[in-house]
Amino acid sequence: MHAITDRQSLISALDCRERQFTEELIAEGGRIKRENVGTKTYLRGLIEISNKCRKDCLYCGIRCSNVQVERYEMSEEEIISCALKAMALNYGSICIQSGERCDKAFTDRISSVIRKIKALTDGRTGITLSLGEQSRETLMEWFEAGAHRYLLRIEASNPMLYRRLHPENSLHSYDTRLKTLYDLKEIGYQVGSGVMIGLPYQTPADLADDLLFLKNFDIDMVGMGPYIPHPQTPLAALQYPADGRRLELSLKMVALLRMLMPKINIAATTALEVLDKKGREKALAAGANIVMPNISPASSKSRYSLYDKKTSLSEDINLEDAEIGFGEWGDSLHFLAKRADIE
Numbered sequence: 481m482h483a484i485t486d487r488q489s490l491i492s493a494l495d496c497r498e499r500q501f502t503e504e505l506i507a508e509g510g511r512i513k514r515e516n517v518g519t520k521t522y523l524r525g526l527i528e529i530s531n532k533c534r535k536d537c538l539y540c541g542i543r544c545s546n547v548q549v550e551r552y553e554m555s556e557e558e559i560i561s562c563a564l565k566a567m568a569l570n571y572g573s574i575c576i577q578s579g580e581r582c583d584k585a586f587t588d589r590i591s592s593v594i595r596k597i598k599a600l601t602d603g604r605t606g607i608t609l610s611l612g613e614q615s616r617e618t619l620m621e622w623f624e625a626g627a628h629r630y631l632l633r634i635e636a637s638n639p640m641l642y643r644r645l646h647p648e649n650s651l652h653s654y655d656t657r658l659k660t661l662y663d664l665k666e667i668g669y670q671v672g673s674g675v676m677i678g679l680p681y682q683t684p685a686d687l688a689d690d691l692l693f694l695k696n697f698d699i700d701m702v703g704m705g706p707y708i709p710h711p712q713t714p715l716a717a718l719q720y721p722a723d724g725r726r727l728e729l730s731l732k733m734v735a736l737l738r739m740l741m742p743k744i745n746i747a748a749t750t751a752l753e754v755l756d757k758k759g760r761e762k763a764l765a766a767g768a769n770i771v772m773p774n775i776s777p778a779s780s781k782s783r784y785s786l787y788d789k790k791t792s793l794s795e796d797i798n799l800e801d802a803e804i805g806f807g808e809w810g811d812s813l814h815f816l817a818k819r820a821d822i823e
């Protein structure tokens with residue numbers, strides 16, 4: 481298959497409904513992955529530390545307006561015990577995720593947790609953060625404490641679409657989100673971003689532009705997955721593509737991104753499993769190389785309900801055929817190559 485890299489070809493590839501083309505594209509994504517980042521799948525033990533959030537994103541189940549959510553916050557000890565569990569399972573890395581909070585008590589606690597996890601595991605734990613938009617100072621403090629990767633999805637790279645998915649106020653600013661991504665890059669993090677796929681209003685051209693946005697930003701890691709409506713959110717009332725189409729689009733997005741950026745890390749995201757029990761395995765076949773098993777305690781998992789059916793998902797991803805990078809950080813080769821160029 482010839483490389484699909486220009487905007488019009490990306491749009492046509494996403495738009496195409498031919499099954500044979502989709503299968504060939506997915507196979508090609510898998511082939512390019514094996515050739516460029518190898519056959520290993522790396523793990524990040526996901527710890528969902530709190531569902532308290534100051535944001536009100538129109539698609540998200542833990543948006544602050546959703547009064548039906550029982551809010552929780554894990555203690556420092558609970559977070560550390562999850563991290564130690566990940567190390568005992570030989571995962572190599574953890575990802576600490578939460579609703580967005582910027583108060584000092586929260587940011588100090590994160591710094592303290594990072595330092596303690598690093599100290600207790602002799603620096604062996606790779607730490608990714610996914611804690612939303614934060615000030616440059618906070619991001620620097622967490623980097624200095626020992627976190628070295630950060631995930632912040634742009635959600636939709638088209639500013640007009642972004643505005644339709646978020647309330648119109650300064651707390652939900654596309655420009656601030658983008659600026660945070662640039663801050664992360666300048667500080668020295670491996671930067672991850674991504675989008676939701678199959679959103680209301682979203683067109684194949686938007687998705688093609690999402691891929692080009694990630695390429696032009698020179699992103700190191702990507703976590704993108706299907707939009708899954710949550711009944712307690714305003715967006716759920718709007719039309720979106722059928723399950724099968726969102727799955728197909730998500731797998732194509734992974735394969736096309738792998739063509740555009742052969743050496744980055746791409747996550748097989750959990751949301752895929754809502755649409756297909758084998759969704760994550762299929763994403764690995766299409767070019768993804770990262771899986772984030774949820775290691776949060778059951779009481780937290782049940783309340784971190786971003787989208788419908790998330791809490792009932794099984795974590796038993798079948799990785800029998802996959803070669804797992806146990807005990808390895810599995811950093812982005814794309815990032816490491818850039819750094820080697822600078823040094």
Ligand code: SAM
Pocket residue numbers: 539540541542577578579580610611612613631632633635675676705706707708709710751786787788
């Ligand atoms: N607060 C952090 C942030 O804003 O990046 C991290 C937590 S946030 C809940 C994690 C991700 O969940 C978001 O980036 C968003 O893409 C995803 N998400 C939220 N609601 C979703 C939905 N209904 N369907 C699919 N993904 C969703």
